[in-house]
Amino acid sequence: MQQLTSCPVCNAKSFSSYIQTKAQMHVQDAGEVFNFDQCGSCDLVFLNPRVDPEKLVDYYSDFYLPYRGPKAWGIYEKFVEGSQSKLDAARIATVNKYHTLSSSDLILDVGCGKPSFLESCIQEHACNGMGLDFSSEGWSPDTERFKNLDLVVGEIEDLPLNLAPDVITMWHYLEHDYKPLVNLKALRKRAKENTTLIIEVPNFDSESRRKFGSDWAGWHTPRHTSLFSPSNMETLLNNAGWKVEAVNAYGTLDPYILYWMSEMEKKRITWNKSMEEEFVSFVLGMIKFYPKKLMQKSRSLGVMTAVAKPF
Numbered sequence: 001m002q003q004l005t006s007c008p009v010c011n012a013k014s015f016s017s018y019i020q021t022k023a024q025m026h027v028q029d030a031g032e033v034f035n036f037d038q039c040g041s042c043d044l045v046f047l048n049p050r051v052d053p054e055k056l057v058d059y060y061s062d063f064y065l066p067y068r069g070p071k072a073w074g075i076y077e078k079f080v081e082g083s084q085s086k087l088d089a090a091r092i093a094t095v096n097k098y099h100t101l102s103s104s105d106l107i108l109d110v111g112c113g114k115p116s117f118l119e120s121c122i123q124e125h126a127c128n129g130m131g132l133d134f135s136s137e138g139w140s141p142d143t144e145r146f147k148n149l150d151l152v153v154g155e156i157e158d159l160p161l162n163l164a165p166d167v168i169t170m171w172h173y174l175e176h177d178y179k180p181l182v183n184l185k186a187l188r189k190r191a192k193e194n195t196t197l198i199i200e201v202p203n204f205d206s207e208s209r210r211k212f213g214s215d216w217a218g219w220h221t222p223r224h225t226s227l228f229s230p231s232n233m234e235t236l237l238n239n240a241g242w243k244v245e246a247v248n249a250y251g252t253l254d255p256y257i258l259y260w261m262s263e264m265e266k267k268r269i270t271w272n273k274s275m276e277e278e279f280v281s282f283v284l285g286m287i288k289f290y291p292k293k294l295m296q297k298s299r300s301l302g303v304m305t306a307v308a309k310p311f
Contacts, residue, residue: 001050008225009042009226012040015039017037017038023059025220035047060223061272062272072274094251095167102127103127106127106130106167107127109129114138129149162190168191168196168197174226175226176223176225177226181236188310200252202220203229203300203303206302208262217264230304246305248305250296250300250301251305253303255301
């Protein structure tokens with residue numbers, strides 16, 4: 001385990017324990033409890049101590065639903081595949097809102113996983129796409145499908161200094177990052193003067209976190225290392241050389257997903273089972289949640305988005 005002696009956002013040395021949670025979306029182990037501290041200066045909540053990076057693979061087993069993908073839902077697989085297409089479309093709409101992509105532009109997606117978002121960007125804008133991730137597991141089963149993408153396994157600091165992307169996206173990546181300040185500074189060095197940076201993360205200052213407490217799926221313990229709020233997200237970006245243009249208390253991820261996963265954590269479900277038996281209640285819950293979702297722009301339900309340009 002890695003013990004931090006300073007805040008990952010502001011480097012303050014004063015922090016105290018905020019909450020202890022079990023490992024989520026993982027085999028149940030009554031003896032395994034993780035601690036999150038809160039910074040006394042910027043209020044960032046962060047995992048401390050945190051799992052050594054080489055040990056994290058233990059928490060990406062068949063209990064980790066995103067790795068199982070649509071197939072985990074059995075006969076409802078096609079329905080779940082369709083939801084990914086809608087998510088990619090929402091993310092493209094967010095990019096379009098803050099940056100006009102042209103055929104000469106390069107969009108860099110950090111933590112790209114299965115790069116269907118980049119694939120959709122190229123199809124819509126005929127732009128160039130590069131994806132970066134710590135492993136090729138997201139695209140290696142479909143190398144032919146993604147052959148027109150530049151997909152890289154590595155770290156942000158491994159990227160060439162002259163990369164000069166026009167858009168950088170981080171869709172639920174930064175909360176996993178062990179060095180958020182260092183890596184955002186590294187991206188600033190590789191950016192153009194007018195590069196647009198778009199970051200989506202869980203929002204610590206949200207209704208879902210207050211509702212579910214230690215069962216909140218935003219902890220995603222121990223995979224999430226930092227839980228940001230709008231104020232310390234702005235502090236982090238400013239410290240890294242990025243000027244914030246917008247912080248929205250909503251994002252592209254349907255906030256119902258966080259509510260549903262939190263309910264499942266509360267129920268202590270076995271995450272490596274077939275999810276078929278949960279599908280009907282999942283859909284009924286989505287319908288019931290819809291009126292609340294309509295208000296997500298005026299009240300944070302669990303997700304936030306930050307948009308920034310270089311100073």
